[in-house]
Amino acid sequence: MLIQNFKPSLLTFYISGTGFSITVTKFSRYLMGNANYTKFCTFSYQSMITDHLRNQRIDEARTVFDKVSFPDVYLYTMMITGYARNYRFDHALQLFYEMPVKDVVSWNSMIKGCFDCADLTMARKLFDEMPERSVVSWTTMINGFLQFGKIEVAEGLFYKMPFRDIAAWNSMIYGYCCNGRVEDGLRLFQEMPCRNVISWTSMIGGLDQHGRSEEALGLFRQMMGCGVEVKPTSSTYCCVITACANASALYQGVQIHAHVFKLGYSFDAYISAALITFYANCKQMEDSLRVFHGKLHMNVVIWTALVTGYGLNCKHEDALKVFGEMMREGVLPNQSSFTSALNSCCGLEALDWGREIHTAAVKLGLETDVFVGNSLIVMYYRCGNLNDGVVIFKRISKKNIVSWNSVIVGCAQHGCGMWALAFFNQMVRSMVEPDEITFTGLLSACSHSGMSQKGRCLFKYFSENKSAEVKLDHYACMVDILGRSGKLEEAEELIRNMPVKANSMVWLVLLSACTMHSKLEVAERAAKCIIDLEPHCSSAYVLLSNLYASASRWSDVSRIRREMKQRGITKQPGRSWITIKGWRNEFLSGDRSHPSSDRIYQKLEWLGGKLKELGYVPDQRFALHDVEDEQKEVMLSYHSERLAIGFGLISTVEGSTITVMKNLRVCGDCHSAIKLIAKIVRRKIIVRDSTRFHHFMDGRCSCGDYW
Template structure:
């Protein structure tokens, strides 16, 4: 080392001295000596030193810095090469990993196995199989890795051939193919192979319990656990987590409590995933107090446990408590993940609270999760459900890796808002993106055709479904097609469809046809359909109300009285109509003629002012829709006090000028209120969004997005 330094100094001195000396010692000769010194410097580092520096950079994701150090080592050993290779593969830098693998002069079996696994993990199946074939020697890990890679992409038959061709099979290989069978829906094959296993470990039993439960065979999963305990095998934390999940799915409180006791006995309670499973189990069984007790037994820093509590509150309709969990997570330094935000946003959707949803959206943006498919889907549902379809579309477009749920969410959202052409546009984009539509997609498309009055498109999609052998036509599709025909006035075709279906129509389908009779006041068909409704449910209040309203609209007051007498005899109670507005996180509910609201006097003053303005704009109430045999003046009063009008008046008082008003209603909006709200939108210079029991109506400039087809 000292000799080399002295030589370098001498050469450097000679290069700076005279022209004659520089002729004898070209400056280019200095660079090789510098490289030589660098090599000597790093080659004198001990292997542990190089390893620790590499590990530090790789662990912190600084792969370029790690590679710079790696390149300075002239002859790195196999371990260092494998570690650098592992860093590339862990960070999905596959091309660089493959390049490094080709450069490694001597590869041991660990290096080959690592690179092969990386190929399968990155979806490079052919490359992985090529490496497997090229391996100079293979061990059981090589065979298992290749087999697992094939199972991961659904190549079950090829994986089976590898399994049968293995010279030696250890328990890990058996476990891998059983897991793969379950992942590919081959439950019976997994059961058969499990029974053939020469020896089993706790992972084998846990795979069976989890796999059976995930495929709806929960009772068999719990029997498998009983056998496992009977054989004297001590369950692991993963086993307990799977068993508790099975108990939650079965809603078997008694067995779950017994397993909980067993967990306490073995000291596995404080495992994060066991705690999360127990929290979910008690929440599923509607025991939120017990769920909270399990959660409070230890201060958990694992996000899965917090998310289980959050989701549990949501499942039990305790939405405020669920959102408070998110606040507590931040206070305790636990950052929410995709599942946390999905559950929280679902709670906001159920509450129809777009303001809190926006806060969650902001938090997701800060954590970089807003483009995640699960979070993005929940955001799109939230905005669409709360009347803001445009924001829902913006969110949808931001999702980085759209899945089938993403496309279905936006198509169904467009359908609910009556934007049929948008739904068809997104469907076209979905097809071009090579995402295969499923039954939910076609339900959304048929619903879009229904709400937009697109009869021919609806027929096309329905015929395509019936002719497509790989797609099953379900009851929901028939219900949507029936709705298309009813809304487009094709009542005869609708009756033929419902009476000639291959499956038995349900109550809601008959009610849909009965409601379709209302538009043309087709009482003959309505009375026939009502008999079918009452054969399924003699106490169906909706059928009585629809029939009574049609009689009233036609002025057949004796039939109205007779229908109401029948309702009283059967003690059938009409569902009261109500509307609500959510302002600053508070829901304000109104019923027809309601005067209980604190701002009631101001609301009725605004209502009277609107009444005068409506007359100035030429609005004439349709007294036939009052549905009561009273004087015309009383009929007008009844119509003007409908719950949606009260809700709109409240929103006009309690919201900023020119801001959009969103009103929700539990029943279908009546034709008279629909006509009145068109004019109110002009008077107030506002967009009024009304969601009734069937769809969204966007009132703007005297028009409605439904084009009077609802």
């Protein structure tokens, strides 16, 4: 059909070869009276609305919807669902009440919208008002309440259902497992009148996720015994391979790998990723690489699995190389990719690499994502930069319990006790329920900041309110708070009156506090308890030996060392390291093996002269060998942390911050010396020891000499 000519008042169509013409007015009247034309218009509007909703253009979709003279129930339901998915609940509810006719599907869609927008009360109200309910209505309610952890409400609805289909059973099993009630899920699974592959997969995954991987594998074997009745899907195999990884079941995992290869599932991205993780967990990185290179792919899940696998095997540099290669190949990282890469930055204490990854996250708009944000907080505080971690925390749009715990623990590690308590107050006001990690972080913050009274109040608060279960870790923190403040007898009494038996860790905390306050009697009792519980615990021998050495009881030092030698117990050597330009440089006390040793020692000798000018006198109590005073002074001058600081001074630009990590607690003499070194060189020096971070600047330390 061709348009031959056009006039404003008349449109004439000419059909070739017929000589037939018709005016637009007559043509439109003909169409309007045709039922097919009405269907065509409705279909056209429906397509436009669908397109707008798919692209989250909700207002444009509403404009098209309003042009429909008599929208049917299907168009209403589409718009209601669109509003709910865009969290515009009021608009969805208003449109729902405007509907002239509502069917079961529209009721179900509105109820689901209530759950999408977290309005549980309205969901229940609408459900109660429904004129008739389908099995989907009941299942929607069950899924919704399970989503918000209201498992008792969901349970009540499940048992009230007039008829339960297999989807309802599966929903309840999945909900039990997601909310940690695996036994209830297993009971329901066994009660099911019939099971499909979703039932088996949900139960296998639930057992595995709650540390019962062996049982999960046993259930998979039982499932395979059902024959053709139940055929595993790719999701089933993913769950089973993950269970093999968590159980380190190498032989069984290899068998399943061969099986999925025969079925052609090995080309599935999620199965490939699960296999990479499985081999990495079993310390078979070569096999992980073989799976990775087994096919050409651009799938982010597979790349992320390899990054995570290297991290699991402490091959953090390789993990970051893979992450960089992934970016160069044009594979955009997701939240999990960033989390794994940032974990490897933590493993290397590589702040520079962490900042580069942070920049990539900003470019992709993921900085405010809760999972990426949480990983950035941890990366920054573990690499010595708490301030940037706090900035990231404030930018996270939707904080979860991990966000709050990360910033509280970070503040505790850096000795910012008042910050930790302030964040806790904000957390409570935000209606976020604290957990055991919150409790540990707060007690640790009080310990490192000398806030013994606040620590007591928090311990009492959590014990009485039952908001978090009081565990051995919390008692250890409380012992630390009392011990650091010099209340050693009270700390010992707390240990002996605990409702659970103390382990060696709790007694070690007390012993460490005794070395700070030179309390030999309590220390000897604590050391005996540790050795009774753990005869080969080197820390107990070393701490007691150091206490004897500081009191110049050299015969007791010799006795302890003989006992260690007889029992084959070796002391963990004190070592410090500094990461510069991605390279980790490690030092032992008195070490001369580093390529820059001559320059390091020259720098430390120069610093030694400057320290004496400022009145520094070495504290020989920390020279733990029976040698001449002059030799003790030399030994103290070349402790591992000082060597690392010396290397940092000769390797970095003037004015930059030096960050040193140490595996043991920094000694008192080095602590005094580093305060003065920071003043001499006019730089900030950060030292992380086994307990906390110390920020040295202008002759002072952030710990206030309390650590």
